[in-house]
Amino acid sequence: xxxxxxxxxxxxxxxxxxxxxxxxxxxxxxxxLAIIGLAxxxxxxxxxxxxxxxxxHDPNEILFTSEFTIAADLRPGVDGYLLGTTxxxxxxxxxxVWGARSALLIGLTAAFxxxxxxxxxxxxxxxxxxxxxxxxxxLADVAFGIPFLPFVIVLAAFLEPSIWNVVIAMALVLxxxxxxxxxxxxxxxxxxxxxEAARVSGSSDFKIILRHIVPxxxxxxxxxxxxxxxxxxxTEASISFLGFGDPDSISWGYMLQDAxxxxxxxxxxxYWFVPPGIxxxxxxxxxxxxxxxxxxxxxPKLDR
Amino acid sequence: MKAITVIGGxxxxxxxxxxxxxxxLFFMFRLMPGSPLAAYIDPNFTPxxxxxxxxxxxLDQPLWRQYFIYLGNLLQGDLGESFFYRQPVAERVLALLPxxxxxxxxxxxxxxxxxxxxxxxxxxxxxxxxxxxGVPLVLTTRAMPEFWLGMLLLAVFSFGMGWFxxxxxxxxxxxxxxxxxxxxSADFWWHMTLPVLTLAIYSQGLPLLLMRSNMMDVMREDFxxxxxxxGLSTFTVVIRHAARNALLPVMTSFAIAVGYQIQxxxxxxxxxxxxxxxxxxxxxxxxxxxxxxxxAFLMIALVVILMNLVADLLYAALDPRVTHx
Numbered sequence: 001x002x003x004x005x006x007x008x009x010x011x012x013x014x015x016x017x018x019x020x021x022x023x024x025x026x027x028x029x030x031x032x033l034a035i036i037g038l039a040x041x042x043x044x045x046x047x048x049x050x051x052x053x054x055x056x057h058d059p060n061e062i063l064f065t066s067e068f069t070i071a072a073d074l075r076p077g078v079d080g081y082l083l084g085t086t087x088x089x090x091x092x093x094x095x096x097v098w099g100a101r102s103a104l105l106i107g108l109t110a111a112f113x114x115x116x117x118x119x120x121x122x123x124x125x126x127x128x129x130x131x132x133x134x135x136x137x138x139l140a141d142v143a144f145g146i147p148f149l150p151f152v153i154v155l156a157a158f159l160e161p162s163i164w165n166v167v168i169a170m171a172l173v174l175x176x177x178x179x180x181x182x183x184x185x186x187x188x189x190x191x192x193x194x195x196e197a198a199r200v201s202g203s204s205d206f207k208i209i210l211r212h213i214v215p216x217x218x219x220x221x222x223x224x225x226x227x228x229x230x231x232x233x234x235t236e237a238s239i240s241f242l243g244f245g246d247p248d249s250i251s252w253g254y255m256l257q258d259a260x261x262x263x264x265x266x267x268x269x270x271y272w273f274v275p276p277g278i279x280x281x282x283x284x285x286x287x288x289x290x291x292x293x294x295x296x297x298x299x300p301k302l303d304r
Numbered sequence: 305m306k307a308i309t310v311i312g313g314x315x316x317x318x319x320x321x322x323x324x325x326x327x328x329l330f331f332m333f334r335l336m337p338g339s340p341l342a343a344y345i346d347p348n349f350t351p352x353x354x355x356x357x358x359x360x361x362x363l364d365q366p367l368w369r370q371y372f373i374y375l376g377n378l379l380q381g382d383l384g385e386s387f388f389y390r391q392p393v394a395e396r397v398l399a400l401l402p403x404x405x406x407x408x409x410x411x412x413x414x415x416x417x418x419x420x421x422x423x424x425x426x427x428x429x430x431x432x433x434x435x436x437x438g439v440p441l442v443l444t445t446r447a448m449p450e451f452w453l454g455m456l457l458l459a460v461f462s463f464g465m466g467w468f469x470x471x472x473x474x475x476x477x478x479x480x481x482x483x484x485x486x487x488x489s490a491d492f493w494w495h496m497t498l499p500v501l502t503l504a505i506y507s508q509g510l511p512l513l514l515m516r517s518n519m520m521d522v523m524r525e526d527f528x529x530x531x532x533x534x535g536l537s538t539f540t541v542v543i544r545h546a547a548r549n550a551l552l553p554v555m556t557s558f559a560i561a562v563g564y565q566i567q568x569x570x571x572x573x574x575x576x577x578x579x580x581x582x583x584x585x586x587x588x589x590x591x592x593x594x595x596x597x598x599x600a601f602l603m604i605a606l607v608v609i610l611m612n613l614v615a616d617l618l619y620a621a622l623d624p625r626v627t628h629x
């Protein structure tokens with residue numbers, strides 16, 4: 001019934017609100033470094049999507065030379081293997097290409113979970129305050145006391161070694177930074193006049209949070225999420241390098257472990273272990289560059 | 305009086321975090337596949353040993369009682385027996401701690417000395433080409449997987465040039481009467497060069513960027529302008545006036561960096577076969593030596609928590625802007 005009587009100046013519809021919230025996330029297109037970062041991301045996204053088309057071989061297939069011996073430790077270019085082959089006769093280039101998939105998958109899902117958990121904890125703690133805040137912030141203290149990499153190692157080893165368990169282990173610890181920052185942001189928002197006005201006019205807590213708090217903390221969640229992408233990719237590489245990664249997926253960390261265990265260092269097979277490292281550096285520093293450009297939008301004070 | 309309440313509060317908070325982490329650790333090691341007895345009893349132990357450990361850790365008791373027995377044992381420094389070494393975990397872990405700490409502190413001191421000077425320099429060179437190349441370069445070192453850098457250094461300087469050993473802490477067959485003799489030997493430091501370099505290259509970014517942004521803040525303060533007006537040379541202004549004031553927050557970040565570094569050491573120690581807590585943790589998890597894994601984890605957590613406390617206290621003590629109202 002009330003819907004029939006649409007008053008002038010009715011609150012914007014759901015889509016408008018969503019658009020406004022997303023509109024607060026702007027891409028940092030003023031900063032040359034950030035543009036380079038975005039370009040690198042675009043490059044990796046294309047590589048991940050079209051991995052089957054770009055890769056020249058099956059990354060797991062054991063390849064043979066024309067003399068029917070295993071194509072082991074071939075130098076780049078020999079027999080048409082762009083970046084050479086591993087000791088077990090697998091194509092390095094194809095593994096690199098497929099590795100982009102797991103890197104992006106892990107980076108993005110972990111970052112999403114970190115930003116989500118951190119934002120929910122931060123908003124709830126900051127908005128409600130009192131004992132809720134007390135409990136949540138002591139939880140954050142505990143998360144800061146947990147050694148991150150050892151925790152992920154132990155959890156990944158005890159649970160099934162899979163991409164998802166690594167992601168979950170990371171999310172369980174890394175929400176702490178986002179949570180604290182979002183909480184203090186929420187604290188400053190809570191006492192703003194428009195929030196006060198909404199409360200006086202009878203809006204429920206849920207409505208106030210959704211309409212007035214969330215759109216204002218979303219850019220910060222996005223910022224911390226983008227920082228977490230790099231952390232997640234580096235962590236996954238470390239975990240795979242130590243041999244606790246998903247045995248079914250090809251990742252750059254796994255390639256490095258394979259190279260290290262196959263004496264690639266003493267054989268001087270640079271073509272094998274240098275490219276995965278460079279790609280990890282590229283994708284993680286691209287995240288840093290975007291983050292920096294984004295920080296300058298959020299905190300213009302820094303831009304001087 | 306106020307200071308005492310602040311310190312007391314921090315200590316209480318630290319004790320709480322420590323207890324929580326210990327509790328998480330206890331339940332995490334009950335999560336693992338197989339019998340809960342596996343956390344303490346190796347099937348290869350003799351029946352007498354097994355019975356002894358059963359009693360010592362109350363493994364036939366309900367879980368909540370096991371938890372309190374575990375806490376009690378912990379208070380007495382009893383972390384169980386290592387399956388692999390057949391030796392008390394506490395002994396083993398304490399023997400490895402110095403190796404990890406020496407590695408961590410040497411690399412961080414190197415990183416901070418370099419980072420502070422380079423950061424001040426980049427702030428001074430603000431807007432120049434040096435800065436435009438320098439800052440992205442530093443960000444790139446932060447994006448580098450530490451173990452990959454270690455692999456690269458190993459391949460080039462150890463296997464390639466043969467300048468440095470490939471791993472360990474001492475030459476094959478070298479014996480030292482005491483640990484002190486080992487730590488002060490050239491042999492030890494020669495073995496430590498590559499791992500320290502790896503960790504230092506990775507860690508210098510934090511003090512460098514922090515120093516740079518602090519310097520940029522301080523340089524616009526009135527007293528720096530004053531010093532300039534007095535006609536002091538740029539060098540004197542930068543070093544004597546600005547750098548001193550920008551240094552404080554960088555120094556407090558050192559404690560946090562120790563905490564971070566010690567967790568990250570896990571992987572660099574593995575690459576360089578450095579016998580420290582981190583590599584021991586990895587090996588213990590791989591070989592299902594649960595008591596040792598638990599002990600190594602606890603030791604690393606202890607350092608992290610302690611360093612968080614030190615950073616908090618330092619921050620409160622050194623920065624006059626932080627008040628405890």
